[in-house]
Amino acid sequence: MKAKKVIGYLLLAFMLVSVGFAIGRETAPVVTDVEQDLLRRSADGSGQNSKAVEQPQEQDAATATSDPDQVADNSADSAATLPAAIPSEEKIIVYYMHGIPCVTCTRIDSTAAAIVRDEFADQVKSGRMIYASLNYLEKQNEPLADKYKVGTNTVIVVRFLNGQEVQRVRLDRVMELAAQAPADLPGYIRQGIRSTLEGSNE
Amino acid sequence: MTLLAAMGFVFLLGLGTAISPCPLTTNIAAISFLSRNVGDTRRVMLAALLYTLGRTLVYVVLGVALLWAFRAMAGEQDALDQFASPMSRAFQRYGKLVLGPALLLVGLVLLNLLEINLSLSVGGTRLQDRIARGGAIWALPLGSLFALAFCPPSIAMFLSALGISLKHGSLILPPIIYGIGTAVPVIGFAFVIAFGGQYLGKSFNSLAKVEMWFRRTTGIVFLLAGIYYILKNIYGVSIIPGI
Numbered sequence: 001m002k003a004k005k006v007i008g009y010l011l012l013a014f015m016l017v018s019v020g021f022a023i024g025r026e027t028a029p030v031v032t033d034v035e036q037d038l039l040r041r042s043a044d045g046s047g048q049n050s051k052a053v054e055q056p057q058e059q060d061a062a063t064a065t066s067d068p069d070q071v072a073d074n075s076a077d078s079a080a081t082l083p084a085a086i087p088s089e090e091k092i093i094v095y096y097m098h099g100i101p102c103v104t105c106t107r108i109d110s111t112a113a114a115i116v117r118d119e120f121a122d123q124v125k126s127g128r129m130i131y132a133s134l135n136y137l138e139k140q141n142e143p144l145a146d147k148y149k150v151g152t153n154t155v156i157v158v159r160f161l162n163g164q165e166v167q168r169v170r171l172d173r174v175m176e177l178a179a180q181a182p183a184d185l186p187g188y189i190r191q192g193i194r195s196t197l198e199g200s201n202e
Numbered sequence: 203m204t205l206l207a208a209m210g211f212v213f214l215l216g217l218g219t220a221i222s223p224c225p226l227t228t229n230i231a232a233i234s235f236l237s238r239n240v241g242d243t244r245r246v247m248l249a250a251l252l253y254t255l256g257r258t259l260v261y262v263v264l265g266v267a268l269l270w271a272f273r274a275m276a277g278e279q280d281a282l283d284q285f286a287s288p289m290s291r292a293f294q295r296y297g298k299l300v301l302g303p304a305l306l307l308v309g310l311v312l313l314n315l316l317e318i319n320l321s322l323s324v325g326g327t328r329l330q331d332r333i334a335r336g337g338a339i340w341a342l343p344l345g346s347l348f349a350l351a352f353c354p355p356s357i358a359m360f361l362s363a364l365g366i367s368l369k370h371g372s373l374i375l376p377p378i379i380y381g382i383g384t385a386v387p388v389i390g391f392a393f394v395i396a397f398g399g400q401y402l403g404k405s406f407n408s409l410a411k412v413e414m415w416f417r418r419t420t421g422i423v424f425l426l427a428g429i430y431y432i433l434k435n436i437y438g439v440s441i442i443p444g445i
Binding site: 012025136145179 | 357
């Protein structure tokens with residue numbers, strides 16, 4: 001009977017600590033412009049990240065890299081080491097915006113990352129194209145989610161000129177295709193990225 | 203698409219939401235909760251009905267509010283999913299934070315592990331005892347809680363159902379059909395398990411014992427589901443590789 005009581009109290013304490021932790025994390029101030037960070041990052045050594053670490057998807061504020069096999073740390077510390085100037089050239093960011101990790105969501109992430117890495121290798125190598133996997137439920141990504149009006153998993157391809165957005169292609173059907181017609185997913189993403197490149201007169 | 207065909211599609215969207223891997227843990231918890239009153243067929247059926255009602259109420263209230271706001275405030279170029287994006291994110295963010303602690307708390311109550319003498323007394327009986335004994339009424343808030351715990355596939359399918367509401371000018375019917383669709387697989391499994399357990403109990407002449415084990419299992423399922431969601435959603439621990 002005593003053991004039962006102790007287990008009950010321990011689990012209750014675990015629950016209360018977890019609730020406190022969640023509230024603390026939700027109310028912590030975050031001041032980071034993720035998009036400008038990504039553009040600066042790509043300008044830094046043609047997309048070679050000065051600080052690359054492996055992180056699981058759920059814990060990332062933003063996982064962005066010119067090499068989708070590598071994952072860049074998007075902390076405020078790393079932002080401070082990046083060049084201040086916004087590149088005066090063309091950049092394409094392929095955003096994969098996701099919420100809570102799920103099987104279907106992970107399929108979209110791996111498909112989009114592989115397409116960028118394998119089929120747009122030249123653009124990636126030159127630092128012109130970046131793949132960024134962002135969790136829109138993280139506070140630091142909220143302004144970006146507001147800007148692009150994202151409420152569920154989606155891929156958005158955005159072209160920038162001199163740091164200013166000039167074209168946006170929304171691939172809102174990724175969730176539907178990943179769940180119902182996974183064979184059509186790569187073609188849909190590929191076409192979206194190509195149409196952005198064509199928009200840049202490549 | 204005729205209204206009937208559209209409603210059939212909405213029902214399939216509900217079914218699709220229920221059988222997608224994302225809400226699997228909450229579905230297991232719901233099946234366990236609904237089937238725990240093995241010896242009382244009427245109570246199992248009432249709980250299933252209230253669970254469906256709880257889910258459907260949430261979808262109807264949210265759907266009507268969202269469509270009303272969309273019609274009143276959105277421009278002609280706006281898409282419903284983009285208009286609803288702040289609400290979608292809010293439900294996912296806060297739903298994922300609330301779900302784990304809520305399940306853990308219910309698990310503690312079901313297993314009678316909380317021996318705190320708070321004045322949780324309703325109608326002369328301690329609330330904890332009433333829940334643990336299996337009052338079917340608790341299926342209603344449980345259904346609502348699980349409906350509010352949106353994950354990306356479910357929010358996408360819910361918005362598709364609301365898209366059909368817009369197209370056919372029917373505000374209430376699609377969310378109702380969608381809610382029923384999300385509850386049907388859970389109810390089906392709950393009935394199979396409850397009646398299987400009843401048969402087992404009667405066969406071995408120990409229905410009370412089977413019922414006790416079903417209730418304990420429900421409590422353990424809620425505890426484990428709560429711990430799973432807390433670790434996954436609050437601490438970001440990846441328990442199942444890849445997700």
